[in-house]
Amino acid sequence: MTNPISSMSTAAVTTQLHIDGQARPAGDGGTYALYNPARPGVLVGHVAAGTREDADAAVKAAHRAFPAWAALSYRERAEMLNRVAALLVADETEIETRSILFTREHGKIRRETMLEISRVGDRFRQVAGYAERLEQEEQIIGPPFDSIVTRQPRGVAVLCVPWNWPLAILGGKLPQALMAGNTVVVKPAENAALATTITLHMIAAALPRGVVNVITGSSSQIGDALTGHALTRYVNFTGSVAIGRHVMTVAAQNLTPVTLELGGNDPGIVLEDAQLDEAAFTRLYLGAFMSTGQICMALKRLYVHRSRYDEVVAGITEVAAKQVIGDGLLPETTMGPLNNAKQLAIVRSMIDEARAAGADVIEFGEVPDPELYAAGYFQRPAFVLNADPALRIVREEQFGPVLPIMPFDREDDVVRASNDSEFGLCSSVWTADRDRAVALARRLECGFTYLNAHGPTAQDGRSPFGGFKHSGIGRNMGFEGIVQFQGYHAISGPAGWLI
Numbered sequence: 001m002t003n004p005i006s007s008m009s010t011a012a013v014t015t016q017l018h019i020d021g022q023a024r025p026a027g028d029g030g031t032y033a034l035y036n037p038a039r040p041g042v043l044v045g046h047v048a049a050g051t052r053e054d055a056d057a058a059v060k061a062a063h064r065a066f067p068a069w070a071a072l073s074y075r076e077r078a079e080m081l082n083r084v085a086a087l088l089v090a091d092e093t094e095i096e097t098r099s100i101l102f103t104r105e106h107g108k109i110r111r112e113t114m115l116e117i118s119r120v121g122d123r124f125r126q127v128a129g130y131a132e133r134l135e136q137e138e139q140i141i142g143p144p145f146d147s148i149v150t151r152q153p154r155g156v157a158v159l160c161v162p163w164n165w166p167l168a169i170l171g172g173k174l175p176q177a178l179m180a181g182n183t184v185v186v187k188p189a190e191n192a193a194l195a196t197t198i199t200l201h202m203i204a205a206a207l208p209r210g211v212v213n214v215i216t217g218s219s220s221q222i223g224d225a226l227t228g229h230a231l232t233r234y235v236n237f238t239g240s241v242a243i244g245r246h247v248m249t250v251a252a253q254n255l256t257p258v259t260l261e262l263g264g265n266d267p268g269i270v271l272e273d274a275q276l277d278e279a280a281f282t283r284l285y286l287g288a289f290m291s292t293g294q295i296c297m298a299l300k301r302l303y304v305h306r307s308r309y310d311e312v313v314a315g316i317t318e319v320a321a322k323q324v325i326g327d328g329l330l331p332e333t334t335m336g337p338l339n340n341a342k343q344l345a346i347v348r349s350m351i352d353e354a355r356a357a358g359a360d361v362i363e364f365g366e367v368p369d370p371e372l373y374a375a376g377y378f379q380r381p382a383f384v385l386n387a388d389p390a391l392r393i394v395r396e397e398q399f400g401p402v403l404p405i406m407p408f409d410r411e412d413d414v415v416r417a418s419n420d421s422e423f424g425l426c427s428s429v430w431t432a433d434r435d436r437a438v439a440l441a442r443r444l445e446c447g448f449t450y451l452n453a454h455g456p457t458a459q460d461g462r463s464p465f466g467g468f469k470h471s472g473i474g475r476n477m478g479f480e481g482i483v484q485f486q487g488y489h490a491i492s493g494p495a496g497w498l499i
Contacts, residue, residue: 013045013101015197017054017216020061021209023201026217027051034194037107037337038327038376044105047193050217055185055225058213062156062183063231065210070153070181074135077179078128084175084206085124088117088199100329102195106163107336107377108291109328113195115456116167120199123171123477126461127179130479134179142495151486153181154257155233158226160219160247162238163189163339164294164399166196168456172465172476173236173259174203178211180485182234185213187226189239191340219243224250232256234485238296239263241470248473259474259484261466263296264425265397267418268454269440270312271411271431272305280430280452281315287428287454289320289381292338293347293401297426297465299454301394303414306407313385313405320364320381326372335365337377338400344377347400350393351382354404359393360385389417397423411440419445424468428454447471 014031016023025031030049036042050058069077089095095117102113138149157177161170166189177184188196193216204212215222227235228250236259237247244262251258268287274280287299304312328336338344355361363380367373379401387394387404394404408414418427428450429437441449447467450458459465464475474484492498 010104012043013194014047015045015194015201015216016048017050017058018201018204018212018214019054019058020064020213021204027053030217032190032217034105034191036104037339038372038378040341040376044101045194047190047197047216050215050222052222052225054215054217055222056229058185058215059156059158059226059229059231061210062185062213065208066153066155066183069183069208069211072181074131074179077181078131080207081124081128081175081179084203085121085128087202087206088121088124098195098198101198102167103328103336105194106192107328107339109333109336110331112291113328116165117199119168120171123461124175127175127482130179130482133479134482139499141499144495145492146495146498147490147492148498150489150491151483152489153486155182156231157182157184157234157236157485158229158232159184159186160223160227160235160237160239161186161188161196163192164291164296165456166192167199169238170196170199172461172481173238174212176476176481177234177236177485178207180482182485183211185215185226187219187222188214188216190216190218223247227251227256228253230254235259236476236485237261244472259466259476260472261296261476262470262472263397263399263423264446264467264471265300265395265421265423266298266426266428266446266454267301267303267421267444268299268428269414269418269430270302270304270308271429271436271440272307273432274308274430275432275452276308276311276315278315281312281319283453283457284312284316285319286457287450288403289323289335289401290455290457292335292379293403294339294343294399295455297448297455297459299403299428300398301418302403302405303408303417304405306409309405309407313383317362317364317383320383323365323381325365325367325378325380326369327376332368335381335401338379339377341377343399344379347379347398347402350391350396350398351384351402354384354387354391354393357388357391359387359391389420395421415440415443422470425471426450426454426467428452445469447475
């Protein structure tokens with residue numbers, strides 16, 4: 001297919017919908033603009049603003065394509081997924097151009113955009129590797145009956161992708177839905193739709209007509225039309241708790257099952273025997289501040305044994321002080337802006353509240369271009385020391401470059417503090433004692449625990465990912481992330497006759 005952004009690394013681009021095998025504008029021709037969060041006055045591109053009628057057409061196209069796609073064997077679908085994976089990394093020039101576009105519309109540094117782009121292909125290959133395991137069926141031997149327990153795809157799956165890590169998160173649900181035998185409609189986030197949509201167009205064009213459909217636009221205009229459509233058989237949503245509740249309510253009208261990944265307020269626990277060196281402090285820093293802290297699985301509360309508190313603060317401060325805050329396209333930049341003005345305002349309000357309450361708030365990092373910093377959606381990495389547990393910076397998900405660091409004395413106390421949250425997504429334990437690490441991890445109320453690391457750089461994509469409590473329902477990634485898109489089907493007959 002023709003590269004829609006070739007030789008246009010700094011020019012404005014326009015993306016379209018992709019419905020029933022065809023790229024097309026919105027039904028009414030509408031678009032909306034995206035601007036560079038590092039330079040808010042600079043236009044990056046225009047995105048097709050789909051209508052409710054477009055949403056209806058996308059779901060119906062996926063529904064028409066479903067029988068033929070579901071009839072393929074796992075091995076046949078795996079072959080197609082591997083073909084997609086190869087396509088996504090085939091053209092280095094295209095990857096470079098798409099990465100630049102991604103940074104311009106999102107703000108994150110180039111190293112992170114390249115990581116995201118590569119992960120999509122990696123996850124397609126990984127999911128394709130489950131074909132043989134997926135073929136296996138359980139047999140229950142009688143008497144009085146013999147039964148075969150198998151699984152079958154659900155139908156049209158609507159996948160809603162957030163703005164913070166859109167391609168990486170897409171890779172945690174799209175190949176799984178396809179491998180399970182479903183056809184899909186993907187709704188990218190409004191604030192980071194350009195590079196994601198172009199990637200999806202590449203994927204859709206490599207698969208049979210109607211298997212992957214893409215609709216962009218305002219969630220308030222098309223969200224309910226997708227999640228509440230009578231032909232939608234599954235919804236997989238990643239985003240905020242408030243919108244997740246709404247998605248679940250709308251889907252419930254048709255008894256449509258959902259997977260919801262709704263973020264977290266991840267605690268990290270540094271025990272007195274933790275092995276702390278420069279590499280460990282770098283892992284701590286990245287766990288909290290990678291992608292300007294805009295990661296659901298980021299370290300958001302750090303609890304440190306009092307005997308190591310000063311050491312940890314000093315060590316992570318040394319890493320933070322070396323950071324360079326600026327435009328993510330510049331090679332010297334290690335932290336870009338937040339993605340949007342609304343999120344910047346949320347983060348700054350939490351910092352202001354902590355300062356007003358008397359907490360010790362310290363900001364770090366070099367700002368080479370103060371005028372750029374003042375104009376863009378920037379916030380230097382910040383620590384809130386000895387924070388009151390009642391502060392919003394501790395209780396809520398800040399989703400930005402600020403980390404409260406708090407001392408503790410007893411293990412029981414830190415477990416209680418860690419679990420005292422409406423969220424339950426991830427956590428981390430830092431200790432030299434393997435048995436103690438595992439035992440403590442088992443006491444934490446969350447869906448994933450990292451040991452001596454935290455966040456995307458430590459994520460094992462072969463494991464299921466998701467949370468408890470307000471962090472959501474269901475799991476993405478891993479074998480379980482595929483099965484999530486299927487329903488069990490039992491076939492039973494007289495003992496000795498069926499099997």
